[in-house]
Amino acid sequence: MDKIFEKPESIRDKETHYCPGCGHGIVHRVICEVVDDLGIREKLIGIAPVGCAVIAYDYWDFDVTEAAHGRVPAVATGIKRSLPDRIVFGYQGDGDLGAIGTAEIIHAANRGENITIIFVNNTVYGMTGGQMAPTTLIKQKTATTPSGREQKTHGFxxxxxxxxxxxxxxxxxxxxxxxxxxxxxxxxxxxxxxFENQIKGLGFSIVEVLSPCPTYLGLSSKDAVKWVGEELVKEYPLGVFR
Amino acid sequence: MPKIKIDPEKCKGCGLCVLYCQKGCIKQSKLLNKKGAYPVEIIEKDGCTGCSFCAIICPDLCITVYK
Structure with a gap:
């Protein structure tokens, strides 16, 4: 009998600190599966964000460093420019990339830096207690928008x-x-x-991943994935944008 | 015959595998694990088709699939 699905080699056999039903665990694993498939583990450098995934380096079994809040694309730029033969990727959340790190992501993208960014969008600040993020939906209740996000006060x-x-x-x-x-x-x-784009030297690649945060959506794991599939994809349509 | 193996001590009991198992082979246990979560367990051994949906959606890498 053959194993057809098991833990990827480049993820550590360690329990994560994520809440039950959190999408981060899935995204971590998917990245490791890709790394194993492409055989780039030995020349890979990841950059962990500030946010729930701040200790991602405890879970990934390859070189990972840590950047100040929102500065992942800046650190990735530095590493990639000084070590151009390495594969450099940044892992960011919506508070990290969409709020404090907006300048860094826009300019790294505009410079066409040859890096890969994985952007996990779960519509809230998970680590600090479920406050409104820039990606929070209109009418969505969070710790700082108890009666729901309003366009007039909080924007789109x-x-x-x-x-x-x-x-x-x-x-x-x-x-x-x-x-x-x-x-x-x-x-x-x-x-x-x-990742393949970076190997080919094509330039800046970003993959936004819509992910459930059952704890701060105030839903069960099952309802949270349903909410992502039904509500979140309406505001954030899936597909290739470029 | 395809089969899955679940690590009950790693499981946080989110139940996503139960939601996506096409054949209803998995259910939430009534007994707590050391973590204080209700882990999932296999109820229907023969029903498994080896589709791996449970393992693909598991955020905590608790499931290994054999075929």
Whole structure:
């Protein structure tokens, strides 16, 4: 009897600190599956964000460093420019990339840096207690918008893929989701393409992953994935933007 | 015959595998594990088709699939 599905080699056999039903665990694993498939583990450098995934380096079994809040694309730029033979990828959340790190992501994309960014969008600040993020939906309740996000006071949800897709430096921008197994497989394909683009030297690639955060959505794991599949994809349509 | 193996101590009991198992082979246990979660367990051994949906959606790498 053959094993047809097991733990990828480049993920450590360690329990994560993520809440039950959190999408981060799935995205971590998918990245490791791609790394194993492409055989790039020995020359890979990952950059962990500030946010729930801040200790991602405890789970990935390859070189990972840590950047200040939102500065992942800047650190990735530095590493890639000084070590151009390495594969460099950044892992960021919506508070990290969409709020404090907006300048870094836009300019790294606009410069067409040959890096890969995996952007996990779960519409809230998970680590700090479920506050409103730039990607929070209108009417969505969070710790800082107890009666729901209002456009008049808080603005519109930030669509990062659409925003970056108009920049000439961007080689690839796709939005995927991990709310069901079929979409996890599509997410894997997208992440693989983003890494392949870097290997080919095509330029900046970003994959936005819609991910459930059951704890701060105030839903059960099952309802959270349903919410991602039904509500979140309406505001953030899946697909290739560039 | 395809089969799955679940690590009950790693499982956080999110139940996503139960939601996506096409054949209803998995259910949430009534007994707590050391973590204080209700892990999932296999109820229908013969029903498994080896589709791996449970393992693909598992955020905590608790499931290994054999075929």
């Amino acid at each position: 949800p930030l669509k990062v893929c659409e925003l970056l897709s108009v920049l000439p430096g961007v080689a690839y921008a796709e939005r995927v989701s991990v709310h069901n197994p079929q979409n996890v497989l599509k997410a894997k394909k997208a992440i693989k393409k983003a």
